[in-house]
Amino acid sequence: xxxxxxxxxxxxxxxxxxxxxxxxxxxxxxxxxxxxxxxxxxxxxxxxxxxxxxxxxxxxxxxxxxxxxxxxxxxxxxxxxxxxxxxxxxxxxxxxxxxxxxxxxxxxxxxxxxxxxxxxxxxxxxxxxxxxxxxxxxxxxxxxxxxxxxxxxxxxxxxxxxxxxxxxxxxxxxxxxxxxxxxxxxxxxxxxxxxxxxxxxxxxxxxxxxxxxxxxxxxxxxxxxxxxxxxxxxxxxxxxxxxxxxxxxxxxxxxxxxxxxx
Numbered sequence: 001x002x003x004x005x006x007x008x009x010x011x012x013x014x015x016x017x018x019x020x021x022x023x024x025x026x027x028x029x030x031x032x033x034x035x036x037x038x039x040x041x042x043x044x045x046x047x048x049x050x051x052x053x054x055x056x057x058x059x060x061x062x063x064x065x066x067x068x069x070x071x072x073x074x075x076x077x078x079x080x081x082x083x084x085x086x087x088x089x090x091x092x093x094x095x096x097x098x099x100x101x102x103x104x105x106x107x108x109x110x111x112x113x114x115x116x117x118x119x120x121x122x123x124x125x126x127x128x129x130x131x132x133x134x135x136x137x138x139x140x141x142x143x144x145x146x147x148x149x150x151x152x153x154x155x156x157x158x159x160x161x162x163x164x165x166x167x168x169x170x171x172x173x174x175x176x177x178x179x180x181x182x183x184x185x186x187x188x189x190x191x192x193x194x195x196x197x198x199x200x201x202x203x204x205x206x207x208x209x210x211x212x213x214x215x216x217x218x219x220x221x222x223x224x225x226x227x228x229x230x231x232x233x234x235x236x237x238x239x240x241x242x243x244x245x246x247x248x249x250x251x252x253x254x255x256x257x258x259x260x261x262x
Contacts, residue, residue, distance in 0.1 A: 004088040005112040005196070008079035013098065018081075019044040024051045024096060025072045032068035033061055037165025041099075051096030054165055057149035059091055067092035088112070088196065108178035109198040115187035120206050126189050129206060132157035133180045136202060141173050148172055157206050164199040175200035 013021065024042035028051060031038040036059070039052040053071065055064035071087050071094040079085045086095035088111075120129060132154040140150050140161055148163045163172035179195040179202045187193040192205040 002090055003074070003078075004090055004194075006078045006088070007084075007086040007111060008082040009084035009097075011083045012081040013083050014047075020047075020049045021096070024049050025075070028053050028094065029065075029069055029072050033065040036064055039166060048099040049096055050099055051094065052164075053092060053094040054162075055092040056162060058151070064092060068094065086111070106198060108175050108200075110182060110196075111198060112194075112196040113182060113186050114194040115190040116192040118191040119189045120191050120208070121189075128155055129157060129189065129204070130184065131155075132159060132204060133183060135159075136161055136180060137173055137177050140176050141169065156208060157204055159202065159204045161202050162200065167199055172200060176202060 020042040023044055024040060027040045027042070028038060031040075032053060032055070036055040036057055037052070039050070041048050041050045043049070053068045055067055059067065067089055071089060071092060075085050075087050075094065075096075078087060084095075084097040086093060120126065135154045136150070136159050139152060140163075148165060148167065148169075150159075150161045152159055161176055163175055167175065175197055179197050179200055182197070183193050183195050183202065183204070186195075191208075192203070194203040195201065
């Protein structure tokens with residue numbers, strides 16, 4: 001699972017906090033095989049350290065545990081003894097910080113964004129992207145599963161949303177709306193985008209062949225282990241993400257879905 005970004009504060013831990021950090025990382029690793037989100041703290045005589053991890057909700061328990069284990073080995077390699085760290089991989093992230101001396105984090109603080117250099121074109125396509133992004137907030141608000149993780153397709157746009165596991169639905173919606181505004185202002189008509197805020201993440205990808213009626217046969221990523229075939233009115237659309245995960249979970253159109261192993 002590849003590195004997406006890292007954030008490391010310039011200030012370093014005091015030596016007395018080294019044990020607290022090791023204890024915290026051990027706790028997070030141990031919980032990653034049974035939970036997709038876990039928040040903990042550690043204080044072994046120095047200042048308290050808070051930390052958490054979160055995996056994408058569509059990862060298996062084993063995939064989540066492996067991802068968190070990978071991050072725990074990267075944090076100090078990438079950030080040394082920094083007192084505030086966030087490391088984001090494609091399938092999970094971990095962050096921790098020394099409690100004393102830091103302001104409360106802003107839920108909607110922008111961290112990283114990726115805007116595809118390829119741009120969509122054609123009459124009404126830009127409007128469709130805007131409508132798809134606008135639809136995300138509504139779907140998150142109305143999601144019966146709590147709204148903290150959502151995937152779906154709106155017309156020809158595949159979207160994915162995840163909020164940090166301890167946010168309320170209202171906090172999640174506010175964070176997602178901020179991410180949507182960021183996507184519109186920063187990425188415009190990009191064919192795909194990924195927006196990371198402090199406590200939520202959104203991505204979208206426009207698949208133009210869904211709209212043209214042609215077949216879509218390209219498989220994304222060499223390491224794809226599972227492929228999804230969505231059959232709509234005789235058209236087959238194939239896809240998979242570069243983590244080898246299914247990229248479609250809650251699709252609200254009529255049709256048949258088949259999961260194939262390669």
